[in-house]
Amino acid sequence: MLLLALAGCSIDMPPADFAACGPAPALDGGVAAPDYWHDAKPIFDRKCATCHVDGGIAPFPLLTYADAREWLGLIRSAVERKLMPPWPPNDCCQEYQHDRSLSAVDRDTLLRWIDGGGPEGDPATATPSMPQPPPQLSRVDVTLMMPTPYTPIATEETSDLRCFVVEGWPHDEEVFVTGFDVRPGNPAIVHHVIVQTVEASAVPELKAREGADGRAGFDCRNLRGELHVNGGVGGWTPGSVPQESPDATLGVPFPAHSQVLLQIHYDVRAGVTMPDQTEIHFQVATSVKHRMRALVAANPLWLANDGLEIEAGDPDAMHNFAYDPSVYFSKGEPFFLHAVNLHVHFLGSHGRIGIHRADGSWDCLLDIPEWDYHWSSWYQLAAPVQFNPGDLLYVECHWDNTAANQAPVNGVAPAPRDLHWATAEEMCAALGLFTDTWP
Amino acid sequence: MLAVASLAGGACTAMSTIKTATTVPKGQNQVIGAIEANGGAPLELPVKPLLPELVVGLRRGLTDKVEVGGKLTTCPAGRRATTAGVEGEVKVQLRRVPGARLELALGPAAGFRWISAAGAAMQVSYVSLPFLMGIDVGRHQIVVAPEAGVQLWTSAGSNEVWAPMIGLSLGFVWRIGQRFALVPEAAAYRTDVHIDYSRGSQMFHLGIGFLY
Numbered sequence: 001m002l003l004l005a006l007a008g009c010s011i012d013m014p015p016a017d018f019a020a021c022g023p024a025p026a027l028d029g030g031v032a033a034p035d036y037w038h039d040a041k042p043i044f045d046r047k048c049a050t051c052h053v054d055g056g057i058a059p060f061p062l063l064t065y066a067d068a069r070e071w072l073g074l075i076r077s078a079v080e081r082k083l084m085p086p087w088p089p090n091d092c093c094q095e096y097q098h099d100r101s102l103s104a105v106d107r108d109t110l111l112r113w114i115d116g117g118g119p120e121g122d123p124a125t126a127t128p129s130m131p132q133p134p135p136q137l138s139r140v141d142v143t144l145m146m147p148t149p150y151t152p153i154a155t156e157e158t159s160d161l162r163c164f165v166v167e168g169w170p171h172d173e174e175v176f177v178t179g180f181d182v183r184p185g186n187p188a189i190v191h192h193v194i195v196q197t198v199e200a201s202a203v204p205e206l207k208a209r210e211g212a213d214g215r216a217g218f219d220c221r222n223l224r225g226e227l228h229v230n231g232g233v234g235g236w237t238p239g240s241v242p243q244e245s246p247d248a249t250l251g252v253p254f255p256a257h258s259q260v261l262l263q264i265h266y267d268v269r270a271g272v273t274m275p276d277q278t279e280i281h282f283q284v285a286t287s288v289k290h291r292m293r294a295l296v297a298a299n300p301l302w303l304a305n306d307g308l309e310i311e312a313g314d315p316d317a318m319h320n321f322a323y324d325p326s327v328y329f330s331k332g333e334p335f336f337l338h339a340v341n342l343h344v345h346f347l348g349s350h351g352r353i354g355i356h357r358a359d360g361s362w363d364c365l366l367d368i369p370e371w372d373y374h375w376s377s378w379y380q381l382a383a384p385v386q387f388n389p390g391d392l393l394y395v396e397c398h399w400d401n402t403a404a405n406q407a408p409v410n411g412v413a414p415a416p417r418d419l420h421w422a423t424a425e426e427m428c429a430a431l432g433l434f435t436d437t438w439p
Numbered sequence: 440m441l442a443v444a445s446l447a448g449g450a451c452t453a454m455s456t457i458k459t460a461t462t463v464p465k466g467q468n469q470v471i472g473a474i475e476a477n478g479g480a481p482l483e484l485p486v487k488p489l490l491p492e493l494v495v496g497l498r499r500g501l502t503d504k505v506e507v508g509g510k511l512t513t514c515p516a517g518r519r520a521t522t523a524g525v526e527g528e529v530k531v532q533l534r535r536v537p538g539a540r541l542e543l544a545l546g547p548a549a550g551f552r553w554i555s556a557a558g559a560a561m562q563v564s565y566v567s568l569p570f571l572m573g574i575d576v577g578r579h580q581i582v583v584a585p586e587a588g589v590q591l592w593t594s595a596g597s598n599e600v601w602a603p604m605i606g607l608s609l610g611f612v613w614r615i616g617q618r619f620a621l622v623p624e625a626a627a628y629r630t631d632v633h634i635d636y637s638r639g640s641q642m643f644h645l646g647i648g649f650l651y
Contacts (some may be wrong), residue, residue: 011595301561301597303634309598320596327518327557392558421634 004352011322013355014394018371019367021092022132027108032180034113036065036123042129043106044068047085049131054178056134057187063131065120076114076136079107080126086239086375088114090367093352094130098135098241103289135241137179142282144168144260150216152266159191160266163220165206167200169259171284176251176291179283182236186276191267193236197258206261220263232294234280237343239375244283250435251340264361265423290435292338295325297353297393298429302421310399310426312416316349317430320396322356326389329434336384336438340366341431342395346373347419349400366430371398378431384438397428454565454588455528455548455603456494457622457648459580459612460573462532462544463500471496471510473622474649481628481637494648506531510550518557526550530571540637542573542580565590569608580612586626604628604642612650620650 016052031039044052044062052062061067068075078084079102087101102110113119144166152160184190198206209218233252234243245251264278299321300307310317326332342351348371366379387393399419406413419425445486456475496510512524517559528548535542545568552563567588569592574581606628614620626644633639 299559299594299597301592301594301600303591304600304632304640306604307592307594307597307600322559322596323556324518324558390558 011320011394012356013320013396014352014356014362014364018354018362019090019093019352019364021090025104026082028103030043030177030223031109031176033116033119034109035119035125036068036113037123037126038120039109039121039127040068040113040118040362041065041316042127043102043110045129045131047100050134053131053134053258056283063211064289069118069120072114072118075123076111078419079110079114079151079340082107086372088368088370088372088375089368089379090364093364093367094379097350097380097382110224119414134416137244137283138244139179139283140181141284142170143279144282145279146185146216146218146262146277149277150264151273151275152216152268153273160268161220161423162217162264162266163206164217164262164264165203166260166280168260169254171254173286174256175254176285176288177233177254177341178233178248178251178285178288179242179281180252181242181281182234182240183279183281184236184276185278186274187238189266189268189274190276191237191265193265193278193280194230194232194263195234196261196263197255198261199255200257200259203259209235237341237376238373239377242281243378245288248285248288250290250292250433251285252292252294252433254284256308271410283317290437292433293329295329295393295432295434296429297321297323297325297432298397300308304421305421308421308426308428310347310401310419312401313403314399314401317399317401318396318416320394320395321428322392324390325393325432326387326391330387330389330436333390333436334386334388335434335436337365337381337387337432337434338384339380339433341376341378342366342368342371343427343429343431344371344373344397344399345397346432347401347405347426348373348428349398351395351397351428353396354394355385355387356392356394358388364410376435384435387434388439393430395428395430399426441499442548452552453565454586454590455526455546455569456624456626456644456646457496457650458546458569458571458582458584458608458610458624459622460542460544460571460582460584461535461580462504462506462530463498465500465503466576469502469506469508470651471500471508471648473646475512475644475646476650477642477644479640479642481498481634482641483638484637487578492524494646496526498528498530504535506530510553520554520556522554523602524550524552532638540575542571542575544571544573545569546571546584555632559594561592561594563590563592563640567604573612578614580614582608582610582612582624584608584610584626586628600632600642602630602632604630606642608644618651622648622650 048062051058054061085100146164182193353366401416457473466527474491476491476621492514494512496556498506498508500506508528510526514522530546533543547568549566554561569584569586588604592600608626610624612620624646628642630640
């Protein structure tokens with residue numbers, strides 16, 4: 001019995017070389033003296049102009065030489081520290097689709113261009129390029145929007161979890177969501193959006209709750225057990241980009257006879273009470289080659305009381321967990337992981353997700369050396385990763401709960417306090433999207 | 440999440456089960472066995488039963504008013520959920536009057552349970568103190584037992600979770616023959632274990648055991 005008790009009292013951690021980069025490849029040096037038109041502009045167009053446009057989410061445009069010239073110092077700092085383009089994953093962990101990061105060559109070119117004084121060069125020698133538009137679905141089949149704007153209020157937890165029935169889903173039979181894009185109406189306060197499906201028969205009961213407190217929607221903490229809410233078909237956190245599966249290869253089932261229920265967490269610590277009216281774009285197919293399902297890895301004890309305690313002042317609180325998802329998710333059969341997401345809140349400092357193979361080896365799925373909640377995207381793997389029975393899905397989260405790392409409330413950084421698992425405090429979870437078969 | 444939540448549910452172990460309000464006579468042994476199902480959930484959510492556990496144990500009368508015993512529990516469901524537990528218990532007769540229908544006893548118990556599910560492990564240590572009230576109905580006995588206890592849940596990578604509990608169990612000692620009895624039993628507990636916005640948690644226990 002003692003041996004049994006001791007078994008499982010520790011979790012194997014990844015080796016030191018889990019996401020280590022090998023020797024940096026030698027750069028050929030590129031052109032001797034990079035200039036804007038020939039060398040820098042194509043990089044700005046490919047990697048920066050998606051956001052750095054007039055009216056974009058970035059604070060200034062980077063479309064012209066004058067734009068770039070004005071921000072040379074800031075660009076150098078951001079590029080050198082790999083803060084821009086925002087791409088938090090460690091390059092040496094895994095390959096992803098839609099990688100926003102700069103290649104070593106591009107980075108070297110930009111840094112040498114700036115260090116050389118940022119010369120403009122000759123427009124006649126310009127490398128042909130066009131600014132990339134913001135990512136969007138190639139086709140939108142269904143657009144749903146919150147029926148009315150909602151203005152959150154600051155609760156004592158400075159957090160507001162609200163649900164909205166969004167009727168108008170046009171399909172009565174089961175279909176598959178192959179593309180998904182959330183457009184938060186007010187990105188300053190939308191902390192997360194979960195798009196759930198709810199049986200149409202339950203809609204009247206849900207609608208009856210709306211407006212009971214004089215505001216749009218209804219408070220939906222602990223909703224799942226009370227009503228006929230099915231699984232989610234998609235989610236959004238800051239930094240998310242539209243997800244799309246070409247040729248209806250992959251799709252998340254949207255059940256028959258169902259409507260959409262939006263669960264939105266509003267973060268109102270800044271005291272902002274502006275209205276939000278979030279919109280969802282769907283791409284839909286009547287059949288797909290592979291049905292996608294979601295899985296979550298988090299120690300269930302973290303959810304209870306002090307199970308996930310992050311002590312005030314701790315510069316590196318750490319929690320980790322590993323389990324074999326095949327036991328529940330695929331009935332002991334191999335399955336295929338297509339996308340991963342690490343969910344941590346504001347005080348996270350770094351985290352990683354991996355597979356501890358049954359043979360003792362490790363595969364890195366996601367390694368975020370410097371956590372930034374505002375870029376907590378889903379990462380679509382460049383190639384699906386096979387998961388075999390006996391393999392453990394591993395998640396590890398770190399937090400910095402010192403005074404220097406507190407997220408401001410109404411512009412003032414609060415004193416550190418003990419934090420636990422809560423919508424308004426902290427969490428740690430690995431999320432994955434997988435299929436039972438591939439290709 | 441629901442999948443791994445079953446691991447947490449596995450922590451909802453019942454405490455000091457298959458109870459009677461009557462101590463085993465001095466020098467005699469009593470064999471016990473049972474099949475039990477336990478479950479737990481936040482107050483706002485429905486409780487679902489988990490895999491059943493098997494129980495075997497032995498009780499021995501030290502004096503006419505004091506017995507000691509021990510139980511082993513297991514749920515051998517492979518990687519889906521395997522549990523192994525041990526419990527020690529003492530029972531002290533507080534009241535037993537010839538001809539009277541009411542018997543009273545205290546049955547403190549302490550136990551440990553190891554739970555493994557899908558390659559992850561959890562341990563539960565607990566102590567409990569049921570106040571056993573037996574109401575004789577002919578040869579049979581209804582057992583009503585308010586109970587207080589505390590469980591300590593531990594798991595690698597997590598902080599420990601303390602779960603104080605109060606509850607009430609109801610059992611029926613259905614005597615069949617001279618020494619054999621069947622004991623159906625149900626219990627419900629309330630704990631202050633809260634998850635996110637939950638106000639607390641509830642746990643239940645259903646079992647049917649035998650005494651010999």
